[in-house]
Amino acid sequence: MIPTLLKRSVLLSILGVVSAGPLVLFAQSADAVKQPYQTERANSGTPNSDVVKKDANGVVTSYGNSSIMYNAPSPSLINLGRALYMQNCASCHGNEANGVPEGGSSGAYPALVGLGPATINFWISSGRMPAANPRQVQAMRQKPRLSDAQSVAIAAWVNSLAPSYPYIPTPNLATANVSNGAALFALNCAACHTIEGIGDALASNTYAPSLHNIPAYQVVEAIRIGPGNMPRFTGNLSDAQVNDITKFVTTYISHPQNPGGLGLGGLGPVAEGFVGLALGVGVLAIFGFWVGEREE
């Protein structure tokens, strides 16, 4: 089992580099272009975990610390996961989860082997997968078609092919410091997601989504795995820092404190300008229409 895993990982890493390189160079212009999904991931694993639990075979079942615990999906879900996978995912991602090669009908559907349970769980539980429109440049967040339990099951099966990290996180928000989270958010996240967390358009039909109403574990997953065009934060953010950011996102971003009245969508001066001109100057001009006279 393990030697096969090692061989597979090395093979896939080389494949990933070789195919990702030229793909990256071509991927810059506009719509409906094949995206080079990166399959190699270095060091997105168990950085300095205080707690590491292993099973009888020495396989890590969970790791983490007082901020976030990462748990492997239960092996009992593997069969269910396989069945669900074949039903929902295999048509694009292949029967062995190693993707459809380029030259297929509408681009490369990435290999999922070796991406880790958190990756699979993130894409499915956020509703991005199964893809509503496989031709779209970026799969957008939707109402999930599969339940959380089904998502974990599929993750369990895919992971069984080539066990990898990161595992599915459970953040402990009670220990988080929301002020630290706000400061880290401003430095690391606001550049794409905006300081209000409402999301915005990036280059070439890609988007940074809104961060409103996202379950805490999904926030951690996104930060750790770097889905799509989102950068990957592994060793450069500790679990405590990720926990802080998650608490901030799930509280003050999802439910901003708006003591001043209507939040106007968090759009800032764009919305304020509209309101000020239309409601402010406009209403006053209409009042002026009443105050003054009209020509006969």
Place this chain on the structure above:
Amino acid sequence: MTDVLETKRSKKLAKGPFGSVGHALNELDDRLGTAKGGRTFLDKIFPDHWSFMLGEIALYSFVILLVTGIFLALYYIPSTAIVTYKGEYLPLYGQKVTEAFASTVDLSFAVRGGLLMRQMHHWACDIFVGAIVVHMARVFFTGAFRKPRELNWTIGTTLLTLAIVNGFLGYSLPDDLVSGTGIRIAYSIILSIPVVGSYIGFWVFGGNFPGTMVIPRFFVLHEFIVPLLILGLVGAHLALLVRQKHTQFPGPGKTEENVVGTPMFPVFMAKTTGFLLLVAGVTALLGAFAQINPIWQFGQYHAANISYAVQPDWYMGFLDGALRIWPSWTFHSFGHTIAFNILIPSVILPGIVFGIAYAWPAVERKLTGDNAIHHLLDRPSDRAVRTSLGVTLLAYLMMLFIASSTDVIANFFHVSLDAVLWAMRILVVVVPLIAYPMTYKICKEMQNFKGAGKRKTTNVVSRTTEGEYVSAASPRYVDDIPAHLAPIPVPTYIEEVQAPANDADGNGTRVVDR
């Protein structure tokens, strides 16, 4: 020594027919000679067209800015010294922030009424600049800038510039992430000026960006120097208006040699004071219910932080839009760099726009050869060329303004950002080019259509019992100019009517005046 026959009634009569008020006014006249000028002032006639109210919106929102600004100035601390925030907004608790930021957050959360004042101040600013633009457009399209009012037009354009500048300075004072980014951009624009750019930048900022001096200096400018300039210029603007009297639209009884309307006292004062209250009320409504500039959500400005979807306040939008869509032209030789991609959109372009504005009265005089004095306004459709040119410029500025929201547009309509940017580059040229002939054609059409733009009266058709249809004009609206009455000068006295039954104080007269 009191007269034996002195009674309450005789004392009253001794004061004259106008009572204690008249007596007081006489005392004032003894000292200052106010009677004649005062009477002239009270009799001043104000033409009352609704479009003349737009300037009042600007004036009264400035008053609100002053009042709310004084309140804010008593709490805001213009300092970049670092303090630890210990207030009630938890995401900031324990963070190192500047005193400017902390005092603004405290204004919003800890000072009673502080958030309301802050929001009213900011909304009043947006309304102020908006009203100036609309007022300026009205003056332009009706030709009110012509001789003898060119000086007032110049003062007004300067007021617009000062209002925009003061708005930028003001929203930069809290030192939050969004406005701090704007300051960084302003610094880079200064740096890009050839030859002297880096010197001026270092002098204004007291060193390299960000330094510690820019917030206190912005405060002095925003709080003291620019408002003083605005106050002075507004005073001059109004003084000229009083001296030259207001313009009016042509109509029955109106000539170049008169002004028809309502007298300053009591009618105009009532309406204008009421309008001041209305402007204050609408601003308070916005300040109460619509949040603006929630700096606690933006956080303290740090030079390495940035947010997406950051636009300046709307009146700076045309500059931001121009910066976004301008191609990356740079001149880069002989050991020097001239950043045309910065200079053209942010220095040269506004220079040209405001230059056109300043020069326009002279340009129009030259082009039309019209050097006569004008007190009667044009209907915009009667001056097709001027109106079309104005609309073209406004269309161009509007396109630049829209271009500052490219990312928001791309996100909202779910289209590619690159596509939106290219679309704006094209629209900025195409839309003004279309606007000119379209406006020209519409004006020409309106000129040929009798009664275009005039208020229509409806006809009420009724049927008699015999079955005959009778149509009659509907009753006039009460606030239409009653053209059936010839305008008369304001009377010196309102004549006494025969003593009526309710002669309560027994004077034998009843002076009627409402």
Place this chain on the structure above:
Amino acid sequence: MSSGTENHTPVSLRGLSADDPHLQPAARNPERVEKVIVFNFVLGIFFGLLFIVAYIQNWQPWILGGAMAGCLTLLGIGLIAWGKYLMPRGPFVEERHEFRNTDEDRSAFAAAIVQRGGGLVKRRKLLTGLFAGGMGVFSLGAVFPLLRSLGPMPKGTLFHTDWRKDSYAVDITGRRVLVGDLAVGAIVTVFPEGEQDTENGQAVDQTVLIRISNQDFTTMKGRETWGPQGILAYSKLCTHLGCPVGLYEQQLQLLVCPCHQSMFDVNNGAVPQFGPAPRPLPQLPIYIDADGYIRAQSDYREPVGPGFWERA
């Protein structure tokens, strides 16, 4: 009717009968209008009292502001209605006076300035010249403290950052960045050690480390050692207007500036692909030391940030 009278006595009617139509209220039914205005004022007073109570009780800002808005708006509407509908409806007229004075007055004025003043200059050329010169010198001198005292001369400040040979790259918390911290697709904002806490240091030295592969990467000729193990260091200051270029799209391999959407291709030395930025982001030469820490080989080889006149 225009007159050149120096005192603008307004032409006016001596007296007008109180029941003249010009003095009547505009409203068809003044009593009803008065009732409406009374209602407005009473409601306005109520809102005014509500405002006072809301302040004393420290209610939320929207109640305070809403009460203020109600009070002011209602009083305003009432007052305007009073002026419009209940006061004398007019219309009244006023004569304009021509502004211009007589030709005699104009000549006298011009003569006063030109003859009396111009004569001065002609007769006492030396005195006026010297005085003007003195005022000129003083004005020039006055500019110096007004401008120059405001700040230092730029000298070479804009040409350097605080990165030096062997500077450790630290994140915002001051922690030195290890090569193992960064997965492929990672981005982290770093500063030279010691500068992360200063605003000036942050402003100039801000650098992003991105990792695009696990192998050494060359962005362009001459930079073969600058991308150790796939880690690239670019200045975070946009070359357009200096905004931090924090937006990294790891699959498109683009650094996008959030301010005006300049897009930099990280594979080719952050060359701008789109948008108003004129120059690539300067790349910091880095290496990985024996302990795995990321350190600078030297300062940036060119000035960072937007262009300025002296930048060659």
